[in-house]
Amino acid sequence: MADFLLRSILIGVGATVIFDLWGLFLKRAFGLGGANWAPVGRWFCHLTGGKVFHDDIAQAPPFAHELAAGWIFHYLVGILFAAILLAVTPPGWAQQPTLMPPLIVGLVTVGAGWFLLQPGMGAGIAASRRPNANQIRILNILGHIVFGLGLYVTALLIR
Template sequence: MNLFVLAFLGGILGAVLMDVTETVAARAGISSGVNVALVGRWFLGLTRGRLAHADIRDSQPLPGEVRAGWAFHILVGGGGVALIYPALLQFAGPLLAAHHVLGGVLFGLATSALPWFILLPSFGWGWFGQRGPQGSNALLASPLSHIPYGFGVGAVIAAGSAF
């Protein structure tokens, strides 16, 4: 099967694994403070030319923000990896190509930088979410949820490459 298709499917599975992990981690007291409505509010704001918020929790809720948040999450999780991970495999060479699950986990860990340096500052919460909601810990929550994301990517590519 085509590597781009496998990466896309792996990204979708990874996004689901990420969501499950975030739910379990939140019950254990580990949360970034991010929720799907806030992601949707941010994404819809982007479509209207607004990149950043003073504090996104104080921004006016937008119609359809929950649906938009889910769509954005799945499209970035699947589509982003479909474009980036195959290029990374070409760059990394045979080492990662022979170990897709390890490569996926490392890729997932690296994607922790996206919320730390793009999403959370755009929410008005600063680098690593240091000004996020009280009790949140984005520094820990992000890699904790992105590792299963990468596992999903790597597992699907490994399984699909076996055929």
């Protein structure tokens, strides 16, 4: 169990760092806005009070340190997704990682953003309430493919 937890943490953090580097690349190369984890932190903090869905997270009461909470939540989710990957792959996968399982997990986890986080923050299912919904969806898919690649690369590095 300790090995599972350690691998989940290392692979999840590594993949999330790679995801964040991808976002930094997009920002610098194409001028796309970087991730703002403060609204996610606000949403996460409201979960503790049982509030999941908001009409607009920007209008919800703020919390102290919500940016830090957003970053922590972001990395915890990366660790959770790595744990899911390790739980659904055959026992020897961590010692001899293959590419397809982490790519599948990366793509499947887009659903968490589309059907929980984005509606929860008031953006609608798959950002349907945003004027640039298709751009957001494409970037979500690309980002989660990068995250899946990050799961794979990190698993290779720590095997």
